[in-house]
Amino acid sequence: MPVTQLRKQFLSGETTPTAALLHLAGEISERDHQTGAYLSHDLDAGLAEAQNADISLPLGGVPIAIKDNMNVLDQPCTCGSKFLENFVSPYDATVIRKLRAAGAVPFGRTNMDEFAMGSSTENSALGKTRNPVDLDRVPGGSSGGSAAAVADQTAFAALGSDTGGSIRQPASHCGVVGLKPSYGRVSRYGLVAFASSLDQIGTFTRSVEDAALILQHIAGFDPLDSTSLDVPVPDYAATLNQGVKGLKLGLPKEYFGEGIDPGVRANVEKAAKALEAQGAELVEISLPHTEYAVATYYVIAPAEASSNLSRFDGIRYGHRAPNPADIEDLYKKSREQGFGAEVKRRIILGTYVLSSGYYDAYYTQAQKVRALIRQDFEKAYQQVDAILTPVAPTPARRIGSAGSDPLHEYLSDIFTISANLAGIPGISIPCGTVDWDGATGLPVGLQILGPHMGEAVVLRVAKAAEGVVA
């Protein structure tokens, strides 16, 4: 049930926040042993909050699941890592404080690739999450638990984080709506940092209207995040239903070429035609530096990660190796024991590209190419209002099918990564299904990208598309 409908039922007295929470707890105990969307949930704490919920508030009484990399007072925050397996948060992240102020009840912690590094949730050190549409398949990632919970109806809505597609890609694979806002729109204070120039918090919902509603209440300036922008948050509901008549929608030719599954492409093209039939004008555009996006990302993101993850040293919190020979040994062994393979790979890669003698060739060059990728989008938005693309080249792959070449998996992020490099907002909405890789009915996502701080137009196009493509 969408959040907006749940809210109506609260206000009409048809149900109560306590009953809704108990319902979710029942769904979780019935199905989550299969899906594995959750790492933990504290029913008693949730019930205490639900009983005191003020339903006159805009999200009053609505339980919202939280990816396990955001701090919620007195709850775990494992980041899917052994390193933080026993960590208990001493404070609320700004998004949690804002959700509470709007009446919502943060309930349940969802699984994720360790420190958000991955696109399948298979890199979680703490549990396996399956795609509720097909339990043999990955839910996508890194916010796979949040996507799976909303798809499995064990959550009404969830928060996730997106550094290179970690909201949009799992939303696409699980058949739900996933919104990554612009860089600077939502405070990251209390989100465990992965790549600070790319990370952004966003939503998983069952409808575009729900995405607009929750964004409305988590967005806005926060002095505790120096990258948070001090600009007004528009009333998203006010423009949500304006339709696409008169809007120009760009189709970047680089996103429809080699490597994309023909079924996925056909679904996305069909969605574009449906929007054209509603009065939008389709424009073929070019984003010429797209082919360099993955390479750019895999310099910048690991570089920032290697710096951010230096805080996990076994001193102040998290895993500490027993019986170290000295302080140096304590650092090295704690990190060796606490981190999984993907995290280690990225720390090494990031340390390498930042090291003396390699910095200019890798990091400076990547930052310059990043500027070109951003310029591609700036030029495109002089021509069009929003951009339509696929979210991922294929539907969800089978669990365990990644093979031993991480680069292959990295390349599948090609359609989502550029939005993070450019700092622009993007949404994935369900766009029909395809038969692929021996399976039937696998969800496909349509990605709608907007200009920086242009969430209103992204949501408006998504709302129009939602009615005709799903």
Add this chain to the structure above:
Amino acid sequence: MSQSYIDVRYVANLARLELSDEEVAVFQPQLEAILKHVETLSRVDVSGIEETAPLFGRMRDDTPHESLPPEGLLRNAPDQAQGQIRVPKVVNDA
């Protein structure tokens, strides 16, 4: 950006990360394949392009504000005594 060789153990040590021989053997070809892909960036003409600065950035006023109390900060410390975090000796005897 001409060679994609990486001394995995040396770089891991810079990051204060211990690795087993098995991990080094697995990571070596994987990291070299990634670096080979990354080196395609050298083909891009970036003449006249300014390096992307941190996207935004702002200094807050230097005024006192509420912060976490010591018990909050110590809550997750692996080893503590007398309101302090305990670590192995970091200074050698003279």
